Amino acid sequence: MSLTTAHSVVVPSTTSKRIAAVLIIAYALISIVPLLWIFATSFKTPPDSIAYPPKILFQPSTEGYCNLFTTRTRQTAEYIASLPPATSFCDEVTRKRNMVIAGPSNFLPRFVNSLIIAFGSTFCAVFLGTLAAYGFSRFKVPLADDLLFFILSTRMMPPIAVAIPIYLMYRELGLSDSALGMILLYTAVNVSLAVWLLKGFIDEIPREYEEAAMIDGYTRLQAFWKVVLPQATTGIAATAIFCLIFAWNEYAFAALLTSGTAQTAPPFIPTIIGEGGQDWPAVAAGTTIFLVPILVFTILLRKQLLRGITFGAVRK
Amino acid sequence: MAEVTLRGVVKRFKDNVAIKGLDLTIADGEFVVLLGPTGAGKTTTLRLIAGLERPEQGSISIGGEEVGGLPPSARDVAFVFQQYSLYPHLSVYENLAFPLRSPARRMDKLEIDRRVRDTARAVRIDHKLGNRATRLSGGEMQRVAIGRAMVRQPAIYLMDEPLSSLDAKLRAEMRLELKRIQQDLGATLLYVTHDQIEAMTMADRIGILKDGELVQIGTPREIYTAPRNTHVATRLGQPAINLLPRGLIPDADAAVAAQTIGARTEHLVIAKATNGDGVVDWIEHLGDQNHLHVRVGERKIITLAPPDSPLAAGDQVAIRYKDPLYFDANGDRLGGTP
Numbered sequence: 001m002s003l004t005t006a007h008s009v010v011v012p013s014t015t016s017k018r019i020a021a022v023l024i025i026a027y028a029l030i031s032i033v034p035l036l037w038i039f040a041t042s043f044k045t046p047p048d049s050i051a052y053p054p055k056i057l058f059q060p061s062t063e064g065y066c067n068l069f070t071t072r073t074r075q076t077a078e079y080i081a082s083l084p085p086a087t088s089f090c091d092e093v094t095r096k097r098n099m100v101i102a103g104p105s106n107f108l109p110r111f112v113n114s115l116i117i118a119f120g121s122t123f124c125a126v127f128l129g130t131l132a133a134y135g136f137s138r139f140k141v142p143l144a145d146d147l148l149f150f151i152l153s154t155r156m157m158p159p160i161a162v163a164i165p166i167y168l169m170y171r172e173l174g175l176s177d178s179a180l181g182m183i184l185l186y187t188a189v190n191v192s193l194a195v196w197l198l199k200g201f202i203d204e205i206p207r208e209y210e211e212a213a214m215i216d217g218y219t220r221l222q223a224f225w226k227v228v229l230p231q232a233t234t235g236i237a238a239t240a241i242f243c244l245i246f247a248w249n250e251y252a253f254a255a256l257l258t259s260g261t262a263q264t265a266p267p268f269i270p271t272i273i274g275e276g277g278q279d280w281p282a283v284a285a286g287t288t289i290f291l292v293p294i295l296v297f298t299i300l301l302r303k304q305l306l307r308g309i310t311f312g313a314v315r316k
Numbered sequence: 317m318a319e320v321t322l323r324g325v326v327k328r329f330k331d332n333v334a335i336k337g338l339d340l341t342i343a344d345g346e347f348v349v350l351l352g353p354t355g356a357g358k359t360t361t362l363r364l365i366a367g368l369e370r371p372e373q374g375s376i377s378i379g380g381e382e383v384g385g386l387p388p389s390a391r392d393v394a395f396v397f398q399q400y401s402l403y404p405h406l407s408v409y410e411n412l413a414f415p416l417r418s419p420a421r422r423m424d425k426l427e428i429d430r431r432v433r434d435t436a437r438a439v440r441i442d443h444k445l446g447n448r449a450t451r452l453s454g455g456e457m458q459r460v461a462i463g464r465a466m467v468r469q470p471a472i473y474l475m476d477e478p479l480s481s482l483d484a485k486l487r488a489e490m491r492l493e494l495k496r497i498q499q500d501l502g503a504t505l506l507y508v509t510h511d512q513i514e515a516m517t518m519a520d521r522i523g524i525l526k527d528g529e530l531v532q533i534g535t536p537r538e539i540y541t542a543p544r545n546t547h548v549a550t551r552l553g554q555p556a557i558n559l560l561p562r563g564l565i566p567d568a569d570a571a572v573a574a575q576t577i578g579a580r581t582e583h584l585v586i587a588k589a590t591n592g593d594g595v596v597d598w599i600e601h602l603g604d605q606n607h608l609h610v611r612v613g614e615r616k617i618i619t620l621a622p623p624d625s626p627l628a629a630g631d632q633v634a635i636r637y638k639d640p641l642y643f644d645a646n647g648d649r650l651g652g653t654p
Contacts, residue, residue, distance in 0.1 A: 208397050212395065214389055215389070215391075230405040
């Protein structure tokens, strides 16, 4: 840092930058410690995971992951001794605990359910939200303000408040425990957020661009596709992340409405506890894997979020 | 290129009538400038021709064909907006190619490329074709915007104060360039501005709009020398015309009906005098000329004086008219069109 640098009123001083950095690092650490603990636990053995005092350093093991993906049955030592030699690491650790692998667990299909339902509902909410937001932003919709308020009002209570009517409705309609039902539900919850967020972004895009495109020989829909959407990508990415995080993490409705074929990962993971004791490494392993898609999605769209909106072609 | 005709066009926005029965014909190859203050209906006129607004009454035809019911994409017009002119997510090349790639046109790639490069050369932006539209200076952006209109040969070019966001020097350059381009192409052009210099220098004809009505249309010379009324007279001329009540200074040969006398610089003869008609109040030195502020009774006359003028603030001056403009009690010019 050169001492001759002129002091500017808009550029923060070095001291305030340092204070900001310290605060951010402290916040990041506090936020990340539980995640790191879960990640570490997923590589512990069951005894290590409940050891007291807690073990910071331990011999890593993939037993948690073995247990997550398999179901096991307890057998007598004689029976286990009569089996042919273990062919995999998972076989080996299971047998050490007087158990054998009986088959794959439900984790993988539940995880796939989560992917289908979360991404499906995010796509629907963002798709419908973009069209609705564009309509509200550009056209004279009768009672537009009342409609927007109505849309927002669906967010004014916790979604779980309507759990019982929805449960009954879904039972009548045959939507219980179906991926379609969950996609519809999460779309309905998210679409209000999507409309409001995206309306803000689309309002910011001057309508002169579409008018120019329409004069240039495009229909309104083509102009929307070629001119509005590319400029709204930042807003769409941000909205998609919010919708995805909600749909991915949602627990209450998933626990209530899904039990079998359409069950998502959040209600499934706690059921691991109980199958053969408190298997914290398996729970931690499930949680770790559960975090990966949202992490990847956020990292992929981070650039879109940070790029900012290019209003530079405009001289105001 | 084609002739564009508006007949009895009326446009309302809620309770406000923006255009009150506009009749206007722009001949093939003509450069018409609409001049008027904010809210006079200039931009609305352009938007009506482009199809971005629908008139409540009246007809609009382009090349003899009624276009009132057609969407903008079917009207074969090009529009240069005052701002927000370029697609920010596209490069300069893509911006220029955008109208040619429209589904309405279906032009082949080589032809698009040839036209984009020719146009870029014409507006002198060919060295920046690969740049993002956002990475240009204001002048370059507006050149690309004009290029995007030129890249196809529409029936009419509509320009909405395209130079207003540029600085003075660039505006002067662009004025010349725009006029040159229009003459080269033989383009029909309707141009909206509130800048009288743009109107005077570029127009074949100037239309003066006021409150949604076309007050007068004619060549710049006609509008300047024979304004229909005081409103038109004040639109052109720098400094603005002095509108003086009859009898303020000697006006022996004025007609009986003349109530207001309009005097531009060339209508005034000012000489130093003892016991004159007025007193020099203030002199603004602009270098090549001076603005002379003369107080006559309660009124102030602003006129030009040569830089070597011997007049100084506080001097008594005699003022005489030389063929000024006469206006009646309603503000209409005597001898002008009825």
